[in-house]
Amino acid sequence: MSASVTTAHNAKRMNRAALVRRLVARIGEDPAVIGGIGHSNFDLWAAGHRARNFYMLGSMGLAVPIGLGVALAQPRRKVFVLEGDGSLLMQLGCLSTVAAQRPANLAILLLDNGTYQITGGQRTPAELAGTDLVAVARAAGLPQAAWAADEADFDRLVAQCLDTEGPHVIGLKLDDAPPAGQTERDPAQIRDRFMRGMGAKRSGLPG
Amino acid sequence: MNEGAAQPWHEIVLEVLKANEVRLVAYVPDNVLKPLISGCHADPFFTTLAAAREEEAIGILCGAWMAGMRGIALMQTSGFATLANVLASLPCAFQIPALMMVSERGTLGEFNIGQAMVNRTMRPVLDSLGIEHHTITRRDECGFILDRSIRQAVTTQAPACLILSPLLTGGKVLKA
Ligand SMILES: Cc1ncc(C[n+]2csc(CCOP(=O)(O)OP(=O)(O)O)c2C)c(N)n1
Numbered sequence: 324m325s326a327s328v329t330t331a332h333n334a335k336r337m338n339r340a341a342l343v344r345r346l347v348a349r350i351g352e353d354p355a356v357i358g359g360i361g362h363s364n365f366d367l368w369a370a371g372h373r374a375r376n377f378y379m380l381g382s383m384g385l386a387v388p389i390g391l392g393v394a395l396a397q398p399r400r401k402v403f404v405l406e407g408d409g410s411l412l413m414q415l416g417c418l419s420t421v422a423a424q425r426p427a428n429l430a431i432l433l434l435d436n437g438t439y440q441i442t443g444g445q446r447t448p449a450e451l452a453g454t455d456l457v458a459v460a461r462a463a464g465l466p467q468a469a470w471a472a473d474e475a476d477f478d479r480l481v482a483q484c485l486d487t488e489g490p491h492v493i494g495l496k497l498d499d500a501p502p503a504g505q506t507e508r509d510p511a512q513i514r515d516r517f518m519r520g521m522g523a524k525r526s527g528l529p530g
Numbered sequence: 531m532n533e534g535a536a537q538p539w540h541e542i543v544l545e546v547l548k549a550n551e552v553r554l555v556a557y558v559p560d561n562v563l564k565p566l567i568s569g570c571h572a573d574p575f576f577t578t579l580a581a582a583r584e585e586e587a588i589g590i591l592c593g594a595w596m597a598g599m600r601g602i603a604l605m606q607t608s609g610f611a612t613l614a615n616v617l618a619s620l621p622c623a624f625q626i627p628a629l630m631m632v633s634e635r636g637t638l639g640e641f642n643i644g645q646a647m648v649n650r651t652m653r654p655v656l657d658s659l660g661i662e663h664h665t666i667t668r669r670d671e672c673g674f675i676l677d678r679s680i681r682q683a684v685t686t687q688a689p690a691c692l693i694l695s696p697l698l699t700g701g702k703v704l705k706a
Contacts, residue, residue: 391589392596396594396599397597514596
């Protein structure tokens with residue numbers, strides 16, 4: 324059970340690129356990390372490629388379902404999903420789907436900048452309405468959902484994801500800084516490398 | 531072949547999925563698919579789950595495939611109609627053998643005009659995305675078509691769609 328009681332408006336606005344670098348440094352090599360559309364996967368890429376990174380390119384809202392599939396297929400490996408607030412809002416039903424399956428190895432990191440940043444920074448309806456997406460996750464049946472108060476709290480919540488059974492949700496309030504890099508757009512190669520990293524494909528071809 | 535002809539279509543599907551190690555079944559329900567869905571739930575070989583949207587089901591399958599588990603998404607014609615963007619950007623772009631089985635509504639006795647209209651979009655969408663698809667109309671062809679389609683999808687790393695015609699399933703008709 325998460326002990327955090329940080330509310331959405333009290334959460335510090337942090338920098339996405341820095342948080343993703345912190346995550347990658349903390350979790351080590353073994354976990355899979357799924358980067359959602361746009362800036363979520365850009366900053367995952369910018370933090371340095373890992374063998375078990377997957378960068379999703381166009382299917383807005385599907386980072387969590389993809390992560391759920393990975394988590395179901397490899398229940399012993401931790402799976403972290405990085406998903407934007409606009410993207411999650413488009414596919415809120417997936418929170419119930421995850422809650423129904425209770426994958427103990429899945430952690431969802433909600434990258435909440437309040438906007439559709441990659442399409443020009445328009446505010447999302449959730450931001451305009453004051454929708455608390457972590458509260459939505461809890462109400463969907465994911466009680467281990469919490470806003471990170473600041474970077475130190477984020478580290479603590481990531482440690483909880485690694486050390487305790489999930490599914491976990493970490494809400495991250497973000498500043499409006501642009502991403503630190505841009506993912507190479509070669510889907511077949513991204514998929515091939517990820518499958519090799521996950522041990523789901525063997526190939527005699529170097530790579 | 532003769533004994534096989536007595537076997538209902540959904541039992542044939544279940545057997546072929548098992549023989550091809552397709553273990554993950556994600557669905558948004560349809561009345562015609564009911565016996566197949568129940569059969570999957572009842573068999574511990576399968577991990578069977580309801581998704582809130584068909585898009586999610588495709589995402590779940592694609593994630594599972596990349597982590598070493600084969601899966602199939604079950605849906606109705608109207609559910610398929612919600613998928614063009616995710617099919618183009620995920621299984622097509624990333625070359626993932628996402629398997630789909632669609633219970634066909636909107637033809638051969640449809641009573642709902644919306645279903646009839648959305649049905650007409652299904653094959654053009656599949657064709658324009660270059661997705662291999664077959665319509666299964668006969669029980670004696672069901673196993674062959676499904677088995678060969680799964681094999682081809684996996685070996686060519688391409689999505690595939692099996693459409694279950696009312697000729698096979700009986701479909702759904704308006705009760706007077
Ligand atoms: C179905 C669909 N609708 C719209 C788009 C266009 N689009 C791409 S990214 C994006 C915004 C994503 O917002 P968010 O998830 O909050 O991430 P951010 O850009 O803020 O990092 C939109 C609207 C799309 N790719 N797919």
